[in-house]
Amino acid sequence: MRKKLKSVIKIGTRGSKLALWQARYLKEALEEIGLNASINIIKTRGDEIQHLSFDKIEGKGFFTKEIEDALLRKEVDLAVHSMKDLPTTSPPGLTITAVSYREDPADWLIIRKDDLQADKFLGLATGAVVGTSSARRKAQLLHFRADLEMRDIRGNVPTRLDKLRQGGFAAIMLAGAGISRLGIDLDEFSVIKFDPREFVPAPAQGVLAFQVREEDKELRRKLLRLHHKGVADCTNVERKVLQLMEGGCQMPIGVYCEKDPIGNYHVWVALAAHASAPLKMVTLSSSTRYELAEQTVAALKTV
Numbered sequence: 616m617r618k619k620l621k622s623v624i625k626i627g628t629r630g631s632k633l634a635l636w637q638a639r640y641l642k643e644a645l646e647e648i649g650l651n652a653s654i655n656i657i658k659t660r661g662d663e664i665q666h667l668s669f670d671k672i673e674g675k676g677f678f679t680k681e682i683e684d685a686l687l688r689k690e691v692d693l694a695v696h697s698m699k700d701l702p703t704t705s706p707p708g709l710t711i712t713a714v715s716y717r718e719d720p721a722d723w724l725i726i727r728k729d730d731l732q733a734d735k736f737l738g739l740a741t742g743a744v745v746g747t748s749s750a751r752r753k754a755q756l757l758h759f760r761a762d763l764e765m766r767d768i769r770g771n772v773p774t775r776l777d778k779l780r781q782g783g784f785a786a787i788m789l790a791g792a793g794i795s796r797l798g799i800d801l802d803e804f805s806v807i808k809f810d811p812r813e814f815v816p817a818p819a820q821g822v823l824a825f826q827v828r829e830e831d832k833e834l835r836r837k838l839l840r841l842h843h844k845g846v847a848d849c850t851n852v853e854r855k856v857l858q859l860m861e862g863g864c865q866m867p868i869g870v871y872c873e874k875d876p877i878g879n880y881h882v883w884v885a886l887a888a889h890a891s892a893p894l895k896m897v898t899l900s901s902s903t904r905y906e907l908a909e910q911t912v913a914a915l916k917t918v
Contacts (some may be wrong), residue, residue, distance in 0.1 A: 632771055682696070693826070715822055745766070747788040790821065853872050881900045882911050
């Protein structure tokens with residue numbers, strides 16, 4: 616006998632503008648399939664620790680653990696996460712049932728126009744200060760421009776843009792997905808939108824993951840109506856590479872997978888031992904996803 620769904624599905628989310636956009640997106644999607652939902656804001660360790668870069672914060676899931684704990688305690692029924700923030704393995708009792716469409720997966724370099732030097736590669740002067748707390752972004756930027764100065768920057772998307780306006784940085788790096796979803800006007804800046812095949816994004820960047828308790832089978836069944844299988848096919852490869860490398864948000868690794876119109880899969884990986892270490896880059900293609908992640912990791916070890 617199927618367990619009856621609650622009259623109102625409680626969605627657990629962080630409280631940033633982007634996280635709330637994601638929660639509202641999910642709430643509207645649920646309402647379109649006939650389910651009522653409310654939004655519950657949960658503060659995570661990643662929200663509270665603002666003075667350290669990601670690679671200096673111990674452990675995995677520092678943007679997700681408290682939300683997952685609330686799910687397990689049954690304080691909420693459903694969590695929405697930026698999939699790139701999620702550890703590759705859910706805690707016992709929880710599962711990712713569905714994933715969203717994929718917004719632009721690319722990283723964007725956002726440059727103050729006063730600091731723009733159009734004759735320089737990437738539009739930045741020698742020694743220009745770039746703000747990012749991502750070891751992955753640091754490693755790839757330094758691969759292309761070893762002279763740049765990387766400086767940590769934390770805060771939500773609007774906060775980081777304000778810090779750029781104030782002149783502490785010549786440029787900052789952000790995920791294009793967040794900018795696009797928030798509808799932020801960047802006309803006051805110069806923007807370089809990287810090709811994800813050349814400047815490789817975090818695994819599952821641009822995708823939302825919907826996480827529930829394994830026991831809530833009726834809700835899981837309903838959520839399948841929101842699931843984007845084609846997106847999941849690619850993000851499963853990306854996250855499997857990350858899992859095989861035993862990495863998390865702290866690892867300087869980018870993985871991007873796409874499926875072409877005739878059904879072949881293509882994977883791009885960029886990996887460094889740390890933010891200032893030499894970059895390894897691998898591209899692999901296959902007619903199937905079967906063991907594609909394993910083949911990719913094996914190829915990385917030969918570089």
